[in-house]
Amino acid sequence: MEETVQHYRLTLEYDGTKFAGYQVQPQQRTVQGVLQRALTKMAKGTPVHIDGSGRTDSGVHALGQVVSFDYPGNIPPQNMLMGLNSMMPLDILIKDVQYADPDFHARYSAKGKRYMYRVALGKYTDPFKRLYTGHYAYKVDVTRIQVALQDLIGTHDFTSFAASGGVIEDKVRTIYDATCTYDAANNELIMEFYGNGFLYNMVRILVATALEIGNGRRDQHDFIRLFAVKDRQQARGTAPASGLYLKEVYY
Amino acid sequence: MEETVQHYRLTLEYDGTKFAGYQVQPQQRTVQGVLQRALTKMAKGTPVHIDGSGRTDSGVHALGQVVSFDYPGNIPPQNMLMGLNSMMPLDILIKDVQYADPDFHARYSAKGKRYMYRVALGKYTDPFKRLYTGHYAYKVDVTRIQVALQDLIGTHDFTSFAASGGVIEDKVRTIYDATCTYDAANNELIMEFYGNGFLYNMVRILVATALEIGNGRRDQHDFIRLFAVKDRQQARGTAPASGLYLKEVYY
Structure with missing residues (x-):
């Protein structure tokens, strides 16, 4: 008799x-590898392959990464959540498990x-933040960054903000929202970028450029110039992986 | 000509x-080792030995560790601060450098x-806190802990709270203050212990015991019983190193 196959998110x-x-x-050691090994073990050795919403680089964090997979059997989501968390290392936490429609795909179904x-x-650099933030030692005018980020909103060609080596031809993406707030208690800037998709290293390049605008080394509206020139060399900097978090995936 | 020797804190x-x-x-890799190597390099190879206010174990953090040393030369404190920070790895931050009286000793001069x-x-366990907190998954009544910590204040024999293997004979210490607050934003308990000295693992054993009192597994005034029995076996637990911070040394 065939095993049931259940699709999960x-x-x-x-x-x-x-x-x-x-x-x-x-x-x-990769997140996908650790999670697939645990699911395969849970499935008594039947290999389970997971699809993530997208890759995150070494050192990049996630608060809400989403993956989907077929599981050879039917385990109630709450039981799977507890079972998997008991098998996870301390640097991964499963936050939610749900049954999903068979056609749900963490990557292809994502809307933003x-x-x-x-x-x-x-x-x-604060020793306790070195793994969880980028660091900028120079003066920044938060308002200048806030004004600059408004230039990102809309549909643009992000060629200037894509790491070379990417294989994706189409560099046009839509940004729905881009914000910067100053967290006085922690003396941190928090930038958020919400869009329909992001190119390789794009957020880290946008952050590095935004900081240079905030510092006054670049013109207030340099993002607009950079969209036009379509030249990765002109954006130059890439903020470190340690400050970046995949916060949420929208379906 | 003899080099000047200047004492620093x-x-x-x-x-x-x-x-x-x-x-x-x-x-x-130790904190003392990293710091001594940097000072010795700054002194062009003349070995510099530092005295710390006390040891911290592997995984234990410091917000205000104090060290004292003789330096073979006279560098203005602000220059030494900048020079040392440029040589430090990102997990150490020098916060302050001052000239000190020759008889100042980070350990022997400490009053608390x-x-x-x-x-x-x-x-x-929150993946982002695993290195910086202990974790308690059970119910705790903060008020019960606050009441219990009052029993620590004063001068007591802490034999029940000293890790076996310590070589110190005198286990009598004075606690000036012991508090517990609940940080709702982070869902954390913050306990603080201020005293004239602490035995090996003493704070971590006190915390483990306080949590069991807070959970109701131990009587409200079990600290008083434990002072009397002078038996390490009865306190049992030791909270993990990751949650412990040497916050301040008083002179």
Whole structure:
């Protein structure tokens, strides 16, 4: 008799510090690898393959990564949640498990994503934040950043903000919202980017450019110029992975 | 001509996660070792030995560790601060450097110390807090802990709360203040202990016992009973190093 196959949607949080990114790679500790091994063990050895909403790089964190998969059997979502969490290392937390329609796909069904970037200000890097923030030691005018981020909203060609080496031809993406707030208690800038999709390293390049605008090294509306020139060399900087969080995936 | 020798007092913060504790040990990365190597390099190879206010174990953090040392030369404190920070790894931050009287000794001159312990509540360990908190998954009554901590204040024999293996004979210490507050925003308990000195693992054993009192597994005034029995076996638990911070040293 054939086993039932049940489709699931799972939301997880992870500290990316000790992972070689989300996606499986030979000989490397990855989020996908750890989760697939646990599910395969739960399925008594039947291999389970998961599809993530997208990759995150080494050191990049997630507060709401979403994955989908077929499981060879039917385990109530709450039981799967508890079972998986008991098998997870301390740097991964399964936050939610739900039954999903068979055609739900964490990546292809996604309508949008929200990323957050934390920038610690001040002269020195705080030892307790070094793994969880980027750091900017120079003066920044938050209002200048807020004004600049408005230029991102809408549909633009992000060629200037895509890391070279990407294979995706179409560099046009739509940003629905881009904000910057100052968290006085922690002396941090929190930037958030909500859009229909993001190119490789795009958020980290946008953050580095926004900080230079905030510092006055770039013109207030340099994002508009950079959209036009379509030249990755002109955006230059890439903020470190440690400050980046995949916050939410929208379906 | 003889070099000047100048005595210094230095305050530092560190994330203890990747150190085998404060004190120098062969083949291990320690806070004392990293700092002495930097000072010795600054002194062009003349060995500099530092005295810390006390050891912290592997994984234990410091917000205000204090060290004192003789330096073979006279560098203005502000220059030494900047020079040392440029040589420090990101998990150590030098917060303050001052000239000190020749008889100042970070350990022997200390009049008291304050430790903080962070306990994350909730069912699961938060991936982003695992290195910076202990975790207690059971119910706790904060008021019960607050009442219990009052029993610690004063001068007591802490034999029941000293890790076996310690070589110190006199287990009598004075606690000036012991508090517990609930941080609702982070769902954490913050306990603080201010006293004239602490035995090996004493704070971590006090925290583990306080949590069991808060949970109701121990009587409200079990600390008083434990002082009387002078038996380490009866306190049992030791809260993990990750939640412990040397917050301040008083002179």
